Amino acid sequence: MKILIWQTAYLGDVVLATPLIQTLKKNFPDAKIGFVGRPFIKELFKDEEVELIPYSKKFKESFTVIRKIKNYDVVISPHRSMRTALILFFSGIKERIGFDRSDLPFLYTKLVPHRWELHEVDRNLELLKPLGVKEFIRETKLKMKEEEYRKILNKFNLKEKKYIVISPFSNFPLKEWSLKNWKELVRKLNTPVVITGTKEDEERSKEIDGKNVVNLVGKTSLREFMGVLKGAKFAISNDSSAVHVANAFRVPALTIYTATSPKYGFYPLIGEYIQNPAPCSPCSPNPKKCKTGTKECLYFPEPDYVLEKAIPYIKDL
Structure with a gap:
């Protein structure tokens, strides 16, 4: 069987789709797994054993992608755009599984309820239930060989677990x-x-700026960005990809929310978050x-409050 995952959103969204890869491999060890995403997936999944199909969303390129994926038996699509629905329909893939909140949902053969109250990882894993999957891997995971990792730390003169990343x-x-x-x-971190x-x-x-x-x-390249986060003791970030890349290397992260909210399901799996106290927040995902x-x-929130949340993770630095 050939199973395709389609996630052409941003870097963080793709990282949060990695449990789909690991769960499919566990439940269908003989299946061939493919992944369609933006061109950066060639770097992101450099050491991952899946067929990578880069797609930059250009009109003519859509026809090329259709030809490349038409031999797949099943496609799992966390991405909910109209373009995605149309491409997957015209690919002729027999079983097309997507969310009921996708654009043009009638073009999918099976629909799964999209629920904001779930973490994005759990929401994505729901898409595997129509395949009879009952054993799920919830951890995000990125791979990097030790030699490459050490070269990155040496290039930027960084000592493993002796610094934090700010994004x-x-x-x-x-x-x-x-x-x-x-x-x-x-200025107040003193680390x-x-x-x-x-x-x-x-x-x-x-x-x-500052002396430290x-x-x-x-x-940094994408791979270097990954290596820097892998070597960090802790990461503090907006609601962005750094949180999810850090977690994929088992590094805890703290998300500071502004116009978004943890209720949309993109909070750290390892670490914690600060929900914004502004009465108008959140706006949308x-x-x-x-x-x-x-x-x-x-x-x-105020910087002192963020510092208070971070201290337990960095007190031994």
Whole structure:
């Protein structure tokens, strides 16, 4: 049997789909597993034994993907877009399992209730129940060989479990706790801190400085980002991928929520979170516009409260 997983969302969403891979391997050891995702999956799943099918969502590329996946017997789709539903339908894959809140749900052969009250991992695993799966692996998991991992730590002169990672940025600005608060938190942490982010965040990241700060914003590849998080003692982040990458290497993380909320199911599996106290929060899972125009939630909670939550994880640093 050939089973395909389709998750073309952001990095964090893909990491949270890794229990699907592990659960399918356990329950169907003779099956061939495939994964369709954005091009970064080639790096993310470099050491994973699955067929990787990168897809950058370009129109003409959709026809190529249809040809590549048409020989699969089953497809599991946590992704709920109209484009996904259409591609999977035209692929001709006999069994197409998706959520009842997906766009064009009638194009799936089996629908599973989508429930916000579940963690995303548990929500995704529900999609396997139509296949008769009863034994689930809930842990997220990313793989990295020891040699590669050590090279990354050496490249950035980092000592294993002797630093924490701060991830202040997001694809959605309304998920970002204010830079002023991040700066104050870093100043009070009094422990080695590594800041991560993309090239687009590089200029803003310069506002967060200090004698114990290593700024790697815009300086790491995806694999290096993974290695830096794997070596960390702890991670503090907005509601973003750093939390889930850290957890996938068994590193605890603290999520600071602003316009989003743990009720959507993207909180750390290892660690904890701080729900935003602003009366208008949350907005939506991926907020694009402040519903009050104040952006009040970006300034809460206070840095001292975040520090209090972090101390138990870093007291021996």
